[in-house]
Amino acid sequence: MVISYFLLSSVITFALLGSYVVYRYHAELKRNLRQSLIVLSEDVVRHKFYLNDVRTIRQNFHLLEAYHSAPFVDHFDDLTFAMTKTPPPEADEVAVISVLPDGRYLTVRSNTLRIEQKSRGLALHLAAVFGLFLLLFVLLFWFFLARLLHPLQCLVRYCRSGAEAEKAVPACSGSAEVNELKHAIIALQQANRSLCREKQNIFKEAAHEIKAPIAVLKARLSLFAEDDAFEKTRFVSESEADIATVSSKLRELIFLKEIEWDMRKGREEVAMQEQCRLMQQVFQPILEKKGLTIVSNFEEDFTLRIHKAAILKVMQAVFENIFMHTKNDTVIRTIVDPGKKRLEIVNEIGSKSDETLFSSRIGSRMINRLADKLGYRYETRQHEGRFSTVITFDAAVPEGDLHLSVQ
Structure with a gap:
């Protein structure tokens, strides 16, 4: 063309x-x-x-x-x-x-x-000379284009061949832009293979984590079928507990994988009071239904450079646990300490709520396990009917490839 x-x-x-x-x-x-x-x-x-x-x-x-x-x-x-x-x-x-x-x-x-x-002779002479030079120039130009576009054609053939980058790295060297495109294609293939491996790992880990609870449930079913004296009420109660264990394992695994992928992204500036306001907006229907009020020292604030999406999921799980266990028609206080980069949330203890909230109902054990990965300390204290949750951001978030697993 x-x-x-x-x-x-x-x-x-x-x-x-x-x-x-x-x-x-x-x-x-x-x-x-x-x-x-x-x-x-x-x-x-x-x-x-x-x-x-x-x-x-x-x-x-x-x-x-x-x-x-x-x-x-x-x-x-x-x-x-x-x-x-x-x-x-x-x-x-x-x-x-x-x-x-x-x-x-x-x-x-x-x-x-x-x-x-004579005029026609000059026109023919000019046309002959022009045609000769044009042919020569077109041949040189075609040869130049062929050499210039050869790396791109090589990359197209490489992409269509479906070859593995580790086994057949294309020698399609050209200009700096072509070399950058080649590296981008190889990086994309490697990321795609990494994603496939991650998906396989999710299924492997899920199978490993729920293998034992399912085996217990199968044994309980077998025992119930063989033993006529086995109480039905006990069987139903224990089976529900087994199913709850399986569900909890799967929720924790999915939550950890989401955190792991979020931590692959770059860090961003995150204002802590902004996160508190966001949690209040996300859970506003639950707050209104339970009659809860959040009071915060909004004049105090501090900023973190952290993996925003990952810490947002953790904060959502923290606030969800607080809202589920806070007494109805009470006040929740959030205290921000900029000097210590600490967030403290104080609430009155109530019975566990039956409301269906927005996150995965991740417990304190899982939140505490993520502390080293995201660079915070998680503490909980209980005194005279009040529950205090303290998150202190004082650790460095590790760089490089991250992998979290259910223990």
Whole structure:
């Protein structure tokens, strides 16, 4: 396509420039011929050739040796001389009309056949030279494009082949942009394979974690089927506990994998009071239903550079646990200490809520386990019916690849 556009633009440019050159050449030939005819008409008067007839005038010019090397000698065969008593009419050919001393009019005329031939010859010559140079340039340009686009064609073939990057790293080296594209494609393939491995690991870990609770549940079913004396109420209660264990393991695993992927992203500036306000907005329906009020020292704040999405999930789990275990129609206080980078949440203890909240109901054990990964300390204290949750951000978040697992 690039070559086609180049050819089209070159041909149009050549046609315009070539037409102008041929037109100027044609006009110059006509001007030179007219000047030669003027010289001839003046010589007719100077040498008194007009005293003879027009045939003799023509022969005299052939006989004069000085005219054999004249520029218009090749037009001799096309020249016509005419002498009339009245001015001749205008003609299409090149003609010069002069007044002779005896009052007659001398007309020296030549057709433009040779001028047209020379003009066509110049046009053909220019076209031949242009075509030759254009062909040579197109071949060089095609060779240059082939070399320039070869790395991209190599990358296309590599992507279509489905080859593994570890086994067949493409040697498609080119410009800096092409090399960056190559590295990006390889990195994308590696990330895709890593994602596939992560998905496989999720299923492996899930199978490992729920294997024991399912085995217990199967044994309980078998025992219930074989032992007629086994109490139904006890069986149902213990089976529900087994199912709750399986569900809890799966929720924890999914929660950990989400945190792990969130920690692969870059760190961002996070304002702690902004997170507290966000939690209040997220759980607003539950707060209204339970009659809870959040009071905070909003004039105090501190900013962390942390994995925003990951810490947001942890904060959501923390606040969910607090809302689920807070007494109805009470006040929850959030105390922000910028100097110590600490957030303290104080609530009155109530029975566990039956409300379905928005996160995965991750318990304190799981939140505490994530502390080292996200760089915080998690503490809980209970005193005289009040429960205090303290999160202190004082540790550095580890860099590099992260992997969290259920223990």
